[in-house]
Amino acid sequence: MRLFPFFDRIIVIFGVISARRGAAWAGAGGGVAALNFGHLKAQSRLPVFLTMILLFTYLCYCLSSRCDALPRPVFSIGKFPQAIIIGVKKGGTRALLEFLRVHPDVRAVGAEPHFFDRCYDKGLGWYRSLMPRTLEGQITMEKTPSYFITKEAPRRVHAMSRHTKLIVVVRDPVTRAISDYTQTLSKSPGLPSFQNLAFRNDSAALIDTSWSAVRIGIYAKHLENWLRYFPLSRFLFVSGERLVTDPAGEMGRVQDFLGLKRVVTDKHFYFNQTKGFPCLKKPEGSSQPRCLGKSKGRPHPQIPTEVLLRLRDFYRPFNLKFYQMTGQDFGWS
Numbered sequence: 001m002r003l004f005p006f007f008d009r010i011i012v013i014f015g016v017i018s019a020r021r022g023a024a025w026a027g028a029g030g031g032v033a034a035l036n037f038g039h040l041k042a043q044s045r046l047p048v049f050l051t052m053i054l055l056f057t058y059l060c061y062c063l064s065s066r067c068d069a070l071p072r073p074v075f076s077i078g079k080f081p082q083a084i085i086i087g088v089k090k091g092g093t094r095a096l097l098e099f100l101r102v103h104p105d106v107r108a109v110g111a112e113p114h115f116f117d118r119c120y121d122k123g124l125g126w127y128r129s130l131m132p133r134t135l136e137g138q139i140t141m142e143k144t145p146s147y148f149i150t151k152e153a154p155r156r157v158h159a160m161s162r163h164t165k166l167i168v169v170v171r172d173p174v175t176r177a178i179s180d181y182t183q184t185l186s187k188s189p190g191l192p193s194f195q196n197l198a199f200r201n202d203s204a205a206l207i208d209t210s211w212s213a214v215r216i217g218i219y220a221k222h223l224e225n226w227l228r229y230f231p232l233s234r235f236l237f238v239s240g241e242r243l244v245t246d247p248a249g250e251m252g253r254v255q256d257f258l259g260l261k262r263v264v265t266d267k268h269f270y271f272n273q274t275k276g277f278p279c280l281k282k283p284e285g286s287s288q289p290r291c292l293g294k295s296k297g298r299p300h301p302q303i304p305t306e307v308l309l310r311l312r313d314f315y316r317p318f319n320l321k322f323y324q325m326t327g328q329d330f331g332w333s
């Protein structure tokens with residue numbers, strides 16, 4: 001009689017899943033071994049059982065790695081992305097990607113792959129396996145906002161393809177910093193106040209540039225790093241503010257840059273008064289209009305005016321430099 005009648009089949013399923021994750025052909029092997037579990041002599045069952053526990057633990061370990069946790073299309077033979085939204089965090093990158101996905105000639109990875117920052121050691125084959133299949137004429141995209149501030153990312157993206165188009169959604173760095181802080185606060189409610197983090201402990205007169213919420217907003221510095229590998233013509237800078245006030249206008253620029261027909265137009269958007277943001281009118285295949293989730297468009301905490309003024313003074317020279325570098329004035333005061 002079998003100890004656990006369906007255990008063998010469960011192990012086979014785990015074996016197949018783990019093999020797909022590239023983690024354990026051994027998992028599949030364990031599954032096959034388990035097929036015989038019920039037919040083994042009583043004294044042989046314990047070692048087989050222990051082996052299966054070990055394989056199962058290994059599988060759980062593999063699945064818990066952030067890089068392995070990404071959903072991968074089954075049997076994908078997708079292409080490397082021709083265009084990547086590389087930044088900036090809290091700039092409006094999700095809104096841009098979701099608006100672009102309305103376009104029939106755009107296929108994009110839903111989750112952030114984080115390949116060029118966290119998962120680079122997985123190799124280009126792994127990265128490619130995340131990409132959706134495309135038809136002739138469709139372009140592949142992904143978005144990972146942390147690429148913009150990752151020192152190694154420009155070299156790595158260039159090594160994949162020097163023709164990659166790079167999109168950066170930028171937003172007033174002061175509002176961006178508050179948005180970033182709001183996100184962290186939502187996960188750690190005991191976080192010190194914004195002003196406590198924004199100024200240095202040793203000298204409250206100085207802005208703490210080691211705080212990532214501040215550092216990310218020094219766009220000119222991060223862009224310099226990218227311009228060592230890519231010419232300016234390879235970039236499109238999208239205004240995070242205009243993406244909210246005039247999504248169709250900004251989408252027109254993006255589609256032109258990507259060499260796409262202007263399919264996503266003002267017909268696709270409506271302004272949702274409750275959310276306070278533009279949303280998509282009934283995306284294809286859906287019976288409902290669609291706004292972004294609750295984590296997008298969160299109310300921000302009130303920050304003292306004095307703090308805002310000091311931050312604006314801090315960013316002003318960097319913003320001016322960024323306007324010069326990009327040839328675009330984003331109008332941040």
Ligand SMILES: Nc1ncnc2c1ncn2[C@@H]1O[C@H](COP(=O)(O)OS(=O)(=O)O)[C@@H](OP(=O)(O)O)[C@H]1O
Nearest residue numbers: 089090091092093094095179277278292296297298
């Ligand atoms: N249409 C629409 N709906 C909702 N939110 C919108 C939209 N367009 C832009 N935004 C702004 O996007 C901000 C979040 O930016 P990201 O998507 O880049 O954030 S993240 O880096 O991926 O976490 C988010 O920041 P917060 O307002 O601070 O939540 C929004 O201001």
